[in-house]
Structure formats: structure tokens, C-alpha cells
Amino acid sequence: MRKIAAITGSRAEYDILYPVLKLMQESVQFELNLIVTGPHLSEMYGRTVENIERDGFTIADRIYNLVNTNQKIGRIISLGNQIPAIAQTFDRLKPDFVIVVGDREEAISATMTAAFMDIAAVHIAGGDIAKDGNIDNAVRYAAGKFAHIHFTILEQHKKNLIKMGEDEWRIFTVGNPALDRFVTTPYLSIRQLSDALHFDLDMSPFLVLIQHPIITNYEQEAYHIRQTLDAILETGLKCLINYPNSDPGNYPLIEAYKEYTAKNAHLFLFQNLDRIIYVNLLRHAACLLGNSSSGLLEAPSLGLPVVNIGPRQRGRVHAENVIFVDNKKQEILNALNHSLYNDSYRSEVKKCKNPYGDGNSAKKIVNILAELPINSALIHKNITY
Amino acid sequence: MRKIAAITGSRAEYDILYPVLKLMQESVQFELNLIVTGPHLSEMYGRTVENIERDGFTIADRIYNLVNTNQKIGRIISLGNQIPAIAQTFDRLKPDFVIVVGDREEAISATMTAAFMDIAAVHIAGGDIAKDGNIDNAVRYAAGKFAHIHFTILEQHKKNLIKMGEDEWRIFTVGNPALDRFVTTPYLSIRQLSDALHFDLDMSPFLVLIQHPIITNYEQEAYHIRQTLDAILETGLKCLINYPNSDPGNYPLIEAYKEYTAKNAHLFLFQNLDRIIYVNLLRHAACLLGNSSSGLLEAPSLGLPVVNIGPRQRGRVHAENVIFVDNKKQEILNALNHSLYNDSYRSEVKKCKNPYGDGNSAKKIVNILAELPINSALIHKNITY
């Protein structure tokens, strides 16, 4: 029986981890220990640890490391805070594998801690590149240098890691596990959605907006989000807005949302949409806007058009369903109109193939981790150029 | 005037930094702030912060982060402890550049902290590779992903960084700054050395031994060091032994040294040799043994033969003066005899060229940092494959 320590700090990570965790929980080959940190434990970000518990997981340790500030220094202090805590937990559990996802604080702190303690670190969704000069790239690649096994989403990501000097045998392209859950999410009708959201989502087309702050230019967040909201108002369509993540710069977004929703009966703001609601909103939406990775990673499985605003997802692999625009009202509006009313475009999007996976990623990961030899060759990486 | 925050945790780092710090201190173009951490502040490692102060530097902040344990968990907890502390200091100083060296805890924690805070991080001696699967490699490369400017020692290191995806314009090959101080260290005669060390270092040839623990097999340290010490005893020569660094596994080395020096009048143990003494010992020594990087990096400038024992330096660029052997008494003894008594080898070594630099590295670094534009292109790294 292999002992697993999986770490998650935010809902986005958890969504990717969930199908892997669920398979491990149901398997006799694994003992799963789930460590929950940061935003999951903060009421300001919806205290999503409770969603995790409702999903049937017990929590091995809660690490309260998130510093309450909007300054740039906040993330790195939060990161430092959690390292001794994670090390203490690893020392108690003595896991065979540590599992993390992506490019947030937990990715670097958990892989680094594991590497220093001679524990095999598994990194999901590494090798990716965002082109905007965000700290996320550095975190993702540094985590990759500490990790011993990589599960990449795209074949291109695997090639990136190999160029970085990672051994090919350590890397497995499996697609995005989040899709496993996404495609199997139970269906809700418009009626059921309306009941769940306590307002009438009638048959008319509606939009969904999710915009996360860009750390590298968050002084302009307030201006940029107004460009988006003004474009949305011009369509005359309903728009459901979800809260941004916990990065610095999210306050001006939240303020703008409150101001616009207070004045416009067509706009609706939600702090923490249940996953099942969110997925079904995408199933019924006419278009997704913003800069959530969901537009690239999940929307193509639904044939949903996406208007991606600003630099956050630029340069990432995507299907035909995404139009990239700048934070300018007219560009956004044009792309929206194309996405909503151009029939040939809409039918092309309808049948696009999702480059990010087929819904079987978690099974691939779990099978590999059940068999992989755990030995010195795994733990002690020789870098060979 | 550019504000600098330089960080050093151990004497080895400080030796590389010193010539850069000294030039900056003497220049009107820089305001130097020196942050001292970890082993520098521990009596167990000679409390070398006092050497730094004797060198004429004032300390901007002392960070007491080193955990008192020999377990593997110690280094990562120490690393975590210092991140909030370093962030606090950067927040107060608001430096233009953060400068670190090499592959220890400070290299990763300071570059990462700087990157999260949008401060330009300068990494000296990156791009190097050690072939033994040590955590140092991962630390050095991860630090490289967070750094904005690289000063590499060898042209090969620059190529490694470029393969890792670093922009070529960010990388400058300058050689090893430690050599600047090394080659200009005042000369001491055998008589002066004897006076300084309080024992008679007569005209007969003598050896110098520095062996650091190997984290990945520290269970065997006790056995390995005895192989070395037994080989030394067979030569019948005097041997001056310097303490190992603070890594886990150093206790068995220290114990063996104490045991052997108590019994053998030819062996002498020193906890913290002054730099000037150490350099002049190398000038007069017949051979250097062990696994200190000094054998590869500095000894060629003196034409000094080196017997490098064990895997710690394997695979690194070196001049003709180094013979690599395993931790086996007979191998060590053979290499020692070759180094000491083979005249053609000794004359070849005498005139070897040091691939690690020419004594002008610090000046190159300081000139570049005085002129480099500090702007968004520097701070926000676009990774482009």
C-alpha cells in the first residue's frame, strides 16, 4: 500500500486533483492523506475546505499560512510560512509520494520540501508556459526541477521539460485530470440551475465572466475590468460573474463587480459557485468571457465559444473555440458578437476537439503511481547535459 | 546610486561574494546592504559573521534561521524560516538588486522572494552541474528560474542556462569572483604560518584535507573518512584538516577527525581557518585532498595537485591538477603518491591554466550592475520556447 500526501491550497488546484484523489481513495493500493492550505481555509475565499470535506475526504493537516494583505509581499511570506508546516506533516506521515499541481505556492513549497527530505515528488501540469512574464512560470519550472515525476497535460509540455534537462522517463503526458470530473458532472437543466441560484435564468442566452487579476499590472485592473463590463452591457445579455482568485489585484475587480451589479439588473455576482453549478452554467451559456484557464481547458469539451481577455492565457495551446482580445471595450464587443452570432464559427466550435484530454487522465496517473519503483534512481536526480 | 541587498549564509558563499561586496562598498554608485543568515550566526560553524564584520562590512540584518538538527528535515525548515525574514528585510530596504551565490538555501529563498516582490535577482555561479544527484543541482536551477540576471563562472554554464530557457542577454560569463581575492591574498612564509597556527610547520612537505559530507549517502560517512585518514597516515606526511560544512552527515566526520588527531601527532584539526591562513597553506602544501570545490576552483591558480575523493565534484570542469578517486584507501594512496612524487605530472600541474577565471570577475560584475537598465523587461521574464 503506497502512502500519498497530496497538497492543495486553492480551488483551481483541487479541481485538477479531485479525480486523482477520488480514485486513490477508492483503491486498496493507496493510503491517501490530503493536506489543505492557504485560501481553502479562508472565509474570504469561500472556505473551500468545507467543499473538500463534503466530497468525502478527511483532512490530514490544515496549514493556516495565508497572510491577510493585498501587497506583493503577501504571497512569498505565505509561501515561507507553509514550508516548516509541510515539512512537519511529511515527517509525521513519511509518504511514498507527494502530489501537487500547477504553479501556485504549494507547487514549489511541497516539491522543494519533498526533495530536501528525499521523498518522491509528483508534479501534475508542469512544463506549461504562460507568455506574460508572470511569476507563475518561474514557480512552475522551479517546481519541475524539484519534482521526481511529471504528469504533463500536453505533449508539448513534456518536450519543454526535456529541454529543461528533465529525464524523459520521469515524464508522462496524461491530459488534464480536471476534465475527468468535468465531463462526468451530472447534468442540470435551466430550471434546476435557476432553482439552485435563486433567480430566473430563463431561456434567453446568457454570458459567464471570470477574470483573475494580473499581478504584473494590477494598477490597471480597475480600468480594464470596466472595459469588459461596459462591453457586456452593450450586448444586453444577462451575465453571471464569478469572484476572482486570491491574488493581489483582486480587490479592484471585486469593487467594480459590486458597483456594476448594484446598478445593472442583468449582471449577477457569485462569490463561490458550486462546481456542479459552474459546469452546467457553461453547458448552457452562450459564451464564456475573461481570463480563466477554464476557457482553454474545459470549454472545448462543451463546444463553448470563449472570449479571452488580456495577456493571462496568451500563448497557451487552445482549440478553435477561443478568441484572444486585449482589455479594450470594442475588441471585446467584436469578439463577443462573432462568438454569439456568427453561425459558421459557432458550428466549428461546436465540434472542436479538446487538446487537453479525454477524461481518463486520473486513471493513467493512478496506474503509473501504483507500479513505479521507488528507489534511489527515482529520488536522486542526475542532471545530464 | 543603486541599492544592493546581498545575502550570505555560509563561508563558502561569502568567499565568492567578498570581492564583489568590497568593490561595491568602495564605489559611490552603490549602497551595499549585507544580510547574514544561518551558519554564519552559529557558534557551531565558527560564527563567521564576526569575520565578515572584521572585513569592514556592517550587517543590515541577521537572520537566525538555522535549525539545530542533523536530520534531513533540518535544511528545509531552515529554508522556510528565512523566507518571511528575507521578505521583511527586502520590504524595508527596497533594493534595486538582490545578489546571491550558488546552490545553498539562500540562493533559492532569496531569488524566489525577490521574484515574488518584483525585485531584480542576481544569481552568481548558476548554470553549473554536479553529477551526483545532490539536492544542490535542483536548488541551483530553481534559483536560476527565479533570477533575472546570471553571472556564470564558465561559458558552459551559460549554455546550460540557455538550454533551460533563460534569455541569453540575461547571462554574463565572468569567471569566479572568489579567485579575485584568492590571487591577491597577502603572502605568508612558512615561518609566519607556523606562528599563526601555534605549531611548527617545518620545511617538510605537508597535506591539507577538507571533506564535506555527501547528503545522499551520509550513513557511510564514518567509513569513508577512515579510508581517507588511513591513506594519509601511510604517507607519513603531516596533514592539516579543516572542519566540514554544516550539512547533515558532518558529525561522523568531526568525530573521526577527533579520534585520529588524538592518536596521531601528524594530524592537526582546525575548526575555522582564517582565509589568509588557508590560502597560504595551499601555497605551501604538497597536495590538497578531499572534496572541497577549492581543489577545482582555486588550486589550479597555484599549480597545486589535488586528489578529489568521492562523488561530490565529479563531472565538473577542472584543470590538469585534479585526480578523481573513490572513497577507497588504496586508490587515494596511489593518487597521492602520483601527485607527490611524479615529477612530470607535478611540472604539468605547476603551469596549468585555471578555467574558472583570471582574478577580474568582481570588476566585471560591478560594471554590469552599475549600467544595466532596471525596467519591466528585466523584472518580468518571458519564457520563450
Place this chain on the structure above:
Amino acid sequence: MRKIAAITGSRAEYDILYPVLKLMQESVQFELNLIVTGPHLSEMYGRTVENIERDGFTIADRIYNLVNTNQKIGRIISLGNQIPAIAQTFDRLKPDFVIVVGDREEAISATMTAAFMDIAAVHIAGGDIAKDGNIDNAVRYAAGKFAHIHFTILEQHKKNLIKMGEDEWRIFTVGNPALDRFVTTPYLSIRQLSDALHFDLDMSPFLVLIQHPIITNYEQEAYHIRQTLDAILETGLKCLINYPNSDPGNYPLIEAYKEYTAKNAHLFLFQNLDRIIYVNLLRHAACLLGNSSSGLLEAPSLGLPVVNIGPRQRGRVHAENVIFVDNKKQEILNALNHSLYNDSYRSEVKKCKNPYGDGNSAKKIVNILAELPINSALIHKNITY
């Protein structure tokens, strides 16, 4: 010149410290270093560090220690986080005196850190007792055991400290320094207040409400605050509500405020009232409600009636201006009516004497700290029963 390190985490502390800090800043006998922590640095609590800078102070160090959670564990982790940070700052500054106030995290962590480092710790406003079993009592008394000099507000507090085993010569009753600034705050007319607040505060009487959460029963906060708000609505008077402090349990208060103010045009919510506005609101208010210490400590200097709700201030010394009630609508309403409409009570309150001081506390503190011998007898407390 005596070097001072003063620490403040929250606005309430800062209000008490301010007159002392201002006198020290203007004096040639002191070098003032102000360390700012926790809620001061959080946007959620108004980022009051900016108010401090606007008051003309430079910040010696910013300590980002506040954990973003509403759970009980948050305060103690925040407290632990700041201890190494405070120690690092003390180690750099080497102050003659450390100054803290009251019963929050900073009081215990700074006095304890100073005591371990053999630095004289000055505790303002110790010896007080709140009767509700709150953790504040334990913090205040534990801070008192670590402090070397006490400036108490009331003579009774001095007696309490003596019973606790503190030497009498270490304790000086000086009153509450916050009153120094309070009584000298520039006067604003109703017109000026209206302009500053951007709404018309006409000549009709108005109420002010400040309610902080009670940690020991924060599950009931939502219910209790509704009792208060319903009572206020019945009076038909305007009410200006100020945000609660950062303790766990403040979220339900904020939510209730948002809900009620959205529906009632008579209620106004403010996140972070400028001190000058707040003081002048009290000057013009008909009655203050809630459980802020301001009602006991400051309101009597203005002859302002106070309805104190719930257990938070119970058992503290107070003038005739305070009526204590439970969290019950009818009790609150009765006390409000008495405070607003009983003429003999109002005229008695008008001329009540403030037991908490006369506006000269800071001068007394500064004079004592300028002269006090700093020696081993001060630093090494002998406890003698």
C-alpha cells in the same frame, strides 16, 4: 539619546500610542523606531499603516503576520509568526526600550521577545481586568509578567499588578494617553462633517454604533447584532456604524451591517473613519452604542451618554455616562430612550469626570522614560513574595 522600538498592530493600540510617539519624535532625547504589524497592513482592516505615515512617522519595519482566516487558530498563528520577525528587528535596532500597549498579540509577543533578549519592555495600559473570560485578560497579565516598566491608566490597575507580584517601583499610573489626542482633536462643525462624509448630517440627533465581536461566543454574533440594529431602527434616528476590529466573529457583523444599510436609508456604514471625523462625530452625537472601549475611556470627556451592549466592557471602571445592557432589543431600546430623553440623566452625564485621565499622560510617560536608569536591576526582575 534613548533608542525606542514601539510596536503597534491595530488602530486601537495606535490611538493610545500616538501622543507618546509624537512627543518622542519631537524630542532630542529619543530616537523613535516604529514597527507596524498585522491588521495595520491589511486592506481588509483599512491598511491603517498609511494613516500612520500620514501622521508623519516613518516605519522601521513592516511585519506581515496576520493570517487570513476567521477561525480561532488564526490569532495564535499570527502571534507566532511575528515573534521571529520582532526579534530580528530588535536585534538590528538594539533598542533601549520596547513599548507596547494593552492586550493584543503585539503586547505579549513584543514584551516576551524583549525579556528574552534582555531589553527593557514598557507596557502601557496593563493591570486592567475585563470580566468576561476573554483571552485578552490572560494576554494582558502575561505581558505584564514579561514587562519591566508599567504605565497604568488607573490606580486600581497599579494595585492589581502589585498583587500579581510586580515591584511597585516599576509601575506608574499616568492615565490613558489616547485622551491627550482626543481632547486636542481639532473641532469640526456639523457642516464640515457632512462635507467630509459626503452626505447630509443635518441638525437632527444621530447615533454612533461600534460593536466588536466577542471571541468566546462568536457563534451568536449574527443574532446579537440584529437585536441592536432592530432597536436602533425603532428610534427612527440616523445611525453611523463603524466597522468592527479584526477578531474572529467580525464577518457576521459586517454582513448584517451590509444587509441593514442596504435596506435602511437611516443607517450608514464606514469601513475606516478618520480619527478626526470619529472624534467630532462623538462631539455631535446624541448617544454612542456598542461595546467599544471608547464609550468608557473617551466619551466621558465629552459628556456623551453611552449604551454599552454585551459583556465586552463589563466590570471596567467607568463614569456615570455608561448604561450596561445585554444583547436584547428591548433592553437596548430602553437604555437608548433613557440616554436620549431623560433630561436629568443627560445633564449629569454632561458634567461627569473622566476617570481615565486628564490629557497629560504622554508627557508623564516620556519624562519618566527619559530619566529612568537602564541597568541590571531594571532588566532582571526578582520576584519576591
Place this chain on the structure above:
Amino acid sequence: MRKIAAITGSRAEYDILYPVLKLMQESVQFELNLIVTGPHLSEMYGRTVENIERDGFTIADRIYNLVNTNQKIGRIISLGNQIPAIAQTFDRLKPDFVIVVGDREEAISATMTAAFMDIAAVHIAGGDIAKDGNIDNAVRYAAGKFAHIHFTILEQHKKNLIKMGEDEWRIFTVGNPALDRFVTTPYLSIRQLSDALHFDLDMSPFLVLIQHPIITNYEQEAYHIRQTLDAILETGLKCLINYPNSDPGNYPLIEAYKEYTAKNAHLFLFQNLDRIIYVNLLRHAACLLGNSSSGLLEAPSLGLPVVNIGPRQRGRVHAENVIFVDNKKQEILNALNHSLYNDSYRSEVKKCKNPYGDGNSAKKIVNILAELPINSALIHKNITY
């Protein structure tokens, strides 16, 4: 079944806790969780966590918080480091009672953490006073303010706590639990001791020395310990010396021990004597020297004379077996001669009564904790003067 979290950082604490832990481990009424911190986990202090495991306890969490330095700042940083770690462990375990002992870092950090988290904190050995102005007093009393239940060793300690404002019903005088183990330690003959220690402890009288550093004057440690060692040499008796604890100032003690034992065949140094060896050494010793609390707390149960050197134990309750002297060679020698050769003194000491207990303390503690109601009155302390 009541869930217990007991915390111990040093061997001295553990010796007091052991009988309580053992009874709890054997009882069906308790689930015991033992948290091990600081010096227990450091090789420099004998890595005594391994002794604890050999005693049959499993470790719930290991907290690596001890900073590697001899400076005063070390203890407070170590203390701060462990607070978030302890809080995390409490959050996972959700204990009914937290148990700590005495006046070290763990006493204050664990009681404080428990109090902030509304967990009942049990403090053993509070209310005591040492007269030397040591930080220990402040720690012990501050811990007392955070604790909810006190088990005092002496009736006088209970009275001290009551004067401090603690409710009488929270305090139980039970004696020192360490004595429970002490008096039941299996007997070893001189022969068995000699075998265990690997040297011949013949029938001639011998001394035992344990001296801990005094933080408030550790600059003088080197001089003081030489006074003691010189006095011992004059007696011509064998002396077995045990290592000091981990406080700052212990390095000069250790150095002096090494120097003297290297030169004097009568002196023997031990880094970490097994408890059973130590107790039987006291049973056979002619006299105990130094400043260990063992002389006051345990020696009277054996009728063993003690020469207590320096201020560390001054002013504490003791039986007739202790002579207090200053750190002066002649005073020490006189007291030694009196203790060794004055027959009437020796026979008086032989039959003295131990004021610190009768060997049944742990049973009393465990019985009380099994029955005590855990409710709001216990957790929320009302301080009433």
C-alpha cells in the same frame, strides 16, 4: 476517553512528565498524544527523542524549532517558530487537555496556544519562584496566566498562584511527578554501574557534577566553572560530570569539561546519561554538586548531600541536604568537606524528608484529569480581584 496532547522539549521536562504519561498510556480513559520539540530532536543535546521512543511512546508530531546559536535571540526565535507548529498539531488532534511542565519555551507557547484555541491547558510545576531574575520566572508565571488547571509541587506554589489571581479550584498540590519514577527506578550495584559506564567505579567515594549555564551572566561561565572544577580536584575524589542543558552559555562549560577531563584521570564526562544510570549514581554518590534542580527535588529522597553552586536554585524550598555556595573555589571546597566528612550532618541528611513529594503525584494528576468537567467555566477564566 479523554484526548491528551502532552508537549516536551527537554529531558528535564520529560523526566517530570514521564510518570503521568505512563499512567495515561496504560489507562483506557485516555488517548495520549506526545509532541516532541526542540532539544529532544537535536544531536547536540543527545537526540533524546530516541529515549522517549525506547520508553514505549509513539510521537504524535516532531517540531524542529530549535535555532542553532548561542546568542540570546536564539531561545525567543525558537519559541516563535514552534507556535504555528503546535497550533497546527492541536488543530489536527483537537485534544481535551494540553499538558506541559515548568518554565521552558514549551510551557508558555503550548499554554498560550491552547488558551487562544479554547483548549484546556494543564500546567505542571507552576507557582514556583527562583530568585535570580532569570527569564524562567516570567515564563512560568505567564504560562500560569494562560493555563486552566495547575498541578503544583508545593503548597507554597499554590498560594503564589492564588495571589496571582488564579482561582483556588483550578490548583491542586500533588508533589513532583518526577519523584514517582525516581523512587521506583530499579537498583543497580556499583558493579553493574561500572559495567554500564565502561570504567571501574570502585568502592571509593565519588562525586557527581551537573552545572547548567546562567543566562543572566553567561559571560562569566568559563571562569565560574573552573572554580568548581578546581575545588573538585582538591578533594582528590573521582567526579562524574554530566553535560549542561541547551541554554546559551553552555559552550564554555563544555569546553572547560573537555579541557579538565583530558588532563585529569579522576574526572569523567558524559553527554547523556541514561536515567537509570543517573539515579543509581546518585544512590551511590558521596555528594552531588552543581546547580541542577535534582539536588533539591530528588536528592533528599536518597538522603544525599548536595552542594548547590551559584544563584540558579537560590530561594527554592529545600530539605536539610543542601548547602548553598557562591561560584568560589574555597566556598565550594568547604561545603564539600562538610558534606563529605561531618558525620552528624551526614546522619541528619540521611533521614531528611523530601518536601517535593512522596512518589504518588502522577496518580493524583491522572485521577483528577479523568474526572474534571470540561466546560465553559473551565475554559473561560474570569479574573476576579
